[in-house]
Amino acid sequence: MTRPNSRTRILDAAVRVAGREGAGRVTLEATAEEAGLTRGGMMYHFKDRAALAHAMQEHVAMSWEAQLIEAAGKTADEASLPERVNAYISVAVTPSTSMQIGLLQAAGNDPQGREPIASVRRRWTPSSQEAAEDRTILRQFIACLAADGLWSHHSLGGDEIPQDARVGITQEIIALSTDL
Numbered sequence: 001m002t003r004p005n006s007r008t009r010i011l012d013a014a015v016r017v018a019g020r021e022g023a024g025r026v027t028l029e030a031t032a033e034e035a036g037l038t039r040g041g042m043m044y045h046f047k048d049r050a051a052l053a054h055a056m057q058e059h060v061a062m063s064w065e066a067q068l069i070e071a072a073g074k075t076a077d078e079a080s081l082p083e084r085v086n087a088y089i090s091v092a093v094t095p096s097t098s099m100q101i102g103l104l105q106a107a108g109n110d111p112q113g114r115e116p117i118a119s120v121r122r123r124w125t126p127s128s129q130e131a132a133e134d135r136t137i138l139r140q141f142i143a144c145l146a147a148d149g150l151w152s153h154h155s156l157g158g159d160e161i162p163q164d165a166r167v168g169i170t171q172e173i174i175a176l177s178t179d180l
Contacts, residue, residue, distance in 0.1 A: 007045050010035045011059040014052060028052060054113060061116035067091045068124055076123040085140045085177050088124045092147040093170045095154055143177030 013035035018026050028049060032042040046052040065076075072079045072087035079087065111118075131141035150169060153161070161169070 006035075006037070006041070007055075008059075010037065010042060010045055010052075011056055014056050015060065018056070026052065026056070057113060058116045061120050064091065064117070065120045065123075067094075068120070081126060081137070081140065082178065084124045085126070085144060086174055088144055089147040089170065089173050089177065092144075093150045093166065093173070140177045143173050146173045146176060 010031060014026050014031045017030050017034050021030070026049070028039055028042045028046065031052065032039050035042075042052075046055060068084075068087045068091050069075055071090045072083050074083070076084055125144045126137045126141045128141065131138040147170075150161075150166075150173070
């Protein structure tokens with residue numbers, strides 16, 4: 001297994017800090033300490049906290065898209081809408097994914113800052129406009145919203161959902177997108 005480069009190591013450290021302490025606690029100093037680097041080592045890659053925050057969002061978006069591709073077995077361009085929706089649901093309901101995306105969306109108060117994650121979502125889920133025009137797509141859109149609700153439940157401090165219940169909920173959400 002290869003060792004991650006310094007930039008990736010820093011971004012992974014920043015995500016860990018955000019997960020442990022909250023997105024607002026991600027500073028250059030805290031991230032440098034978590035990554036085992038000096039502040040100067042951080043500054044080589046990220047000139048300020050805003051640059052780090054944007055890079056974190058891109059990093060998490062790339063990781064999320066890789067999980068979606070793995071779940072679908074193909075890229076968004078290669079997958080049909082039902083395949084994309086099922087992959088989205090399967091990945092969105094996992095606690096680690098929900099934590100990462102929830103933290104970064106909470107941290108990104110400006111639309112440009114949320115763009116990396118929004119871009120992935122647009123590739124993998126139907127739009128509200130598409131849903132308004134087609135009943136089948138509407139059900140898929142609602143299923144995506146239900147998956148988002150499950151990760152919101154986790155992100156907002158809802159009670160811990162046991163794994164067997166999470167599997168059942170996920171199956172019901174997928175059924176919602178396919179039962180017509």
